[in-house]
Amino acid sequence: MQALHNFKTYFLRGLATLLPTILTVWIFVQLYLFIQKNVSAHINRGMVRVLVYSSPYYPHISEDDLLVYVKNTYPAAADNQQILEEKLNDPAVKRAARIGEAERFWVYGGGQITGFLLAFIGVVFVGAFLASFIGKALWRMFEKAFVKTPFIRTVYPHIKQVTDFFLTKEKMSFSRVVAIEYPRKGTWSVAMVTGAGLQKINEKEQKEFLTVFLPTSPTPFTGYVIIVPKEEVIELKMSVEEALRFTISGGVISPTIFESYSQETKPVKPKKE
Incomplete structure (x- = not known):
């Protein structure tokens, strides 16, 4: 029984150690495959057609390969010599065979990474263009017309909110992490302070308020903006990153767990003699 217990303990420990790395690698591999299938492959196909149409000699295809292509593509040509000769001498058929060979x-094959690199470079150029005055103006015009399209306007703003949260530099500024009584008294939620309360409320209530962002689990880019009395919040010794991890994990990853993990993975400095 002790051996079985040790086996189970070691297995779970190994799984807990390896699983984050495996999942991280798997996510990036799946992301690459998704881009390769839905973006890079189409770029490569377009590039192949440009190469084939611009050069009558690329790629070179032998008569035997052309014959095999014609018989596989046009089954009727295999039993009819006249049709076979017509297809073998047809420039469009030869071009299609060269396209297939290049693809x-x-x-x-090994050249499929080219489309991925071209897509990456293209995104960089688009980003550089949109950073210019003309690019920003044109994009605002396009986006303004785009969001007026039926059905799209119900989806696009939410997708943009998610991408802006993760990718833009102008992120919501969180100064510190606090606990507030929400959604009722005696129940506490973790929130991030975004600023002071509205002046009108401060003046009417004759006390200081704070504006906090209360993220929802497991998607912290959505949540609620709440104005609460400063005296009713509890300051937490947590960083914003720890608070977000706590929210995303549904409370599984607490600051103490993260701190212990950080200490375990922290490199040991050599002692000075």
Whole structure:
């Protein structure tokens, strides 16, 4: 029984150690495959057609390969010599055969990484253009017209909110982490202070208020903005990153757990003699 208990303990410990790394690698691999399938492959196919249409000699295809292509693509040509000769001498068929030959390398072979790199460079150029005055103006015009499209206007703003939360530099500024009584007295929630309360409320209530953002689990980019009395909040010794991890994990990853993990993974400095 002790051996079984040790086996179970070691297995769970190994799983807990390896699983984060495995999941991280898996997520990036799936992201690459998604981009490769839905973006890079189409870029490579377009590039192949540009190369084939601009050069009558690329790629070179032998008569035997052309014959195999015609018989596989046009089954009727296999039993009819006249149709076979017509297809073998048809420039459009030869071009299609060269496209298929080129795609073997550029779309399905080692050259498929080219589309991924071109997509990456293209995004950089688009970002540089949108950073300019003209780019910003054109994008605002396009976005203004885009959000007026039926059905799109019900989806696009929410998707933009999510992407802006993760990718833009102008993120919501959180100064510190606090606990507030929400949604009722005696029940506490973790929130981030975003600023002072509204002046009108401060003047009417004759006390200081704070504006806090209360993230929802497991998607912290959505939540509630609440104005609460400063005297009713509890300052927490947590960083914003720890608070977000706490929210995303549903409370599983607490600051103490993260702190112990950080200490375990912290490199040991050599002692000075």
